[in-house]
Amino acid sequence: MKPIAILAATAALTLSAAGAAEAKGCIKGAIVGGAAGHVVGHGVVGAAAGCVVGRQQANKRDREKATQPAPR
Template sequence: MESNRKAALLLSALFAFGASGAANAAGCIKGAVVGGVAGHYAGHHAVVGAVGGCLVGRHLAKKQAQEKKEAQLRAAQTPAQ
């Protein structure tokens, strides 16, 4: 029961963080949910999985945003034909 309580508390905090800073939390919520589920099935480590998933999700979202920005810059620098 204690593990469920911790997971619920962590997810509540993540949702609150996501609502207050949506731009900064990109990828965190989805990663936390996926990581939490994976951690739960991998030995009842939902909280650890949620935290890890949040970090990985945020990293991937940041990387994707950077790649999109670079593609837009390349498109803007290409001469029109």
């Protein structure tokens, strides 16, 4: 129970302190990756990987939005 409380407190603190521009996609990915990694005993590695993947997906969405033609 204690690790879950620590994880929740860390996630809440991170979400409140992070700016949207710097951490776009990273926070959500880190939370999901950290939770998945915690299940298999590698929470920090999962959070780091989740951050990288989340950021990559956010960049991909931004590129797709930039290439779409403007609606008339």
